[in-house]
Amino acid sequence: MASSDATQRAVLAGLSCGIGLAAPVVMYAATLPFSSVNETVVAGAVPFAVGAVAGVYAARGIRVFD
Numbered sequence: 001m002a003s004s005d006a007t008q009r010a011v012l013a014g015l016s017c018g019i020g021l022a023a024p025v026v027m028y029a030a031t032l033p034f035s036s037v038n039e040t041v042v043a044g045a046v047p048f049a050v051g052a053v054a055g056v057y058a059a060r061g062i063r064v065f066d
Helices: 002-030 035-061
Strands: none
Touching (some): 002 035
């Protein structure tokens, strides 16, 4: 039972990280043809991705996924 719970927590953390990293990449790719919009996305994408990953590790540290 404990193994099942650990696996579920790992899957949730992996999905959260994956979505947090994939969203900025998709936004970047979608706005490549539009230079001014793309500059805005680039300025916000890195902090968003870093915050998403940090949030998952912080949530893991305070045992949100338990």
